[in-house]
Amino acid sequence: MKLILLTIFFITNAHYCFAYSQLSAEDANVIVGNEFEINFFENNIDSTNDIIELSFDIKLSNPTVAYLLEIAEKENTLIKPSLIRENDSLYKVSLKINNTSTQKLNNIFSIKAFALAGNDTITYLNFSNIIINGKVSDDFEIKIISKSIEGAIIYLRKPTIRAVYPNPVNSNSSIYCTFSIDEELDIEFVLYDLSGRAFKSLSLDKVQKGTSIIEFPLDYQYSMGTYYLMMKTIENNDTRKIIIIK
Numbered sequence: 284m285k286l287i288l289l290t291i292f293f294i295t296n297a298h299y300c301f302a303y304s305q306l307s308a309e310d311a312n313v314i315v316g317n318e319f320e321i322n323f324f325e326n327n328i329d330s331t332n333d334i335i336e337l338s339f340d341i342k343l344s345n346p347t348v349a350y351l352l353e354i355a356e357k358e359n360t361l362i363k364p365s366l367i368r369e370n371d372s373l374y375k376v377s378l379k380i381n382n383t384s385t386q387k388l389n390n391i392f393s394i395k396a397f398a399l400a401g402n403d404t405i406t407y408l409n410f411s412n413i414i415i416n417g418k419v420s421d422d423f424e425i426k427i428i429s430k431s432i433e434g435a436i437i438y439l440r441k442p443t444i445r446a447v448y449p450n451p452v453n454s455n456s457s458i459y460c461t462f463s464i465d466e467e468l469d470i471e472f473v474l475y476d477l478s479g480r481a482f483k484s485l486s487l488d489k490v491q492k493g494t495s496i497i498e499f500p501l502d503y504q505y506s507m508g509t510y511y512l513m514m515k516t517i518e519n520n521d522t523r524k525i526i527i528i529k
Contacts, residue, residue: 306337306413308425313349313398315431320355320393321408325415335391337415338377344407346371348400349427350441352519354378355393366394367511368522371443397441401429441519442468445494447512451526454507458499458525462514466492471515472499474525477508501527 305326313319325335343349351374354364364378380391406427413420445461452458460472472485485499499512510525 306339306410306415306420307423308408308410310425310427312428312430313396315398315400315402315429318352318395318397320395321425321427322390322393325391334379334381335416336379337413338375339413340411341374341376342409342411343372343374344409345404348398348404348406348429349408350397350399350519352395352397355395364392367524369524396427398427398429399441400431402431404429442470442514442516442521444512444514444521444523447523447525450523451528452501454501454505454527454529456501458501458512459496460499460512460514460523461494461496462521463494464490464492464516468492468516468518472497473513473515474499475511475513477510482510 306323307326308321308323311319311321341351343351351366351368354366354376365376367375369375376394378392406429407424408427409422409424411422413422442464443462445463447458447460449456450458462470464470467489470487470490472487473481474483475481482505483499483501485497487497505527507528508526510527511522512525513520513522
């Protein structure tokens with residue numbers, strides 16, 4: 284009888300016996316036209332891991348309201364964190380940090396963002412495909428409530444890559460990039476490989492506001508694989524993933 288009771292207790296409390304790290308974040312109330320930070324926490328229950336290595340996806344329900352800028356690096360960051368914008372609403376995040384806290388709920392990092400538009404507008408951020416130290420963690424969702432002190436701002440955007448094509452692309456052809464800006468800007472396009480090495484750049488001076496298309500020629504020096512095309516301006520950077528094939 285005692286053995287049965289112990290077995291039942293073990294099964295019903297397995298979650299606590301084999302505690303795992305759970306990522307979470309705080310809701311935010313923001314003012315349009317200002318930067319803000321999304322704070323992330325790890326529910327570090329009985330964790331013996333000195334290193335926290337994690338990756339996850341972020342999907343915005345309304346990308347016209349908020350724009351993610353970069354991961355706010357702290358003293359415990361071990362490698363440069365990565366925030367890749369796949370499209371208007373999807374971002375991919377990866378980073379590795381030193382877990383020095385003994386708290387069970389530990390503020391481990393933040394993401395800087397910019398409130399683009401809205402007036403009492405709610406944007407939901409869905410966090411999925413969360414991997415912490417090689418283990419899958421639960422998906423979760425937070426909300427960003429944006430408010431304008433001067434009434435609703437209908438349209439305010441950072442310089443944005445709209446499309447890159449063809450993709451995949453042959454190494455002996457060209458990439459065509461459609462992008463939009465809301466003011467006259469100097470722009471630089473840079474092609475990077477996965478290690479962060481820059482292969483080629485193309486600079487454009489005093490590009491007029493609106494939507495434009497540029498041709499970015501490639502050549503035979505590129506190996507097959509994944510690359511990133513970054514559009515760099517004084518306002519911000521935007522990146523798209525490129526697959527090069529022979």
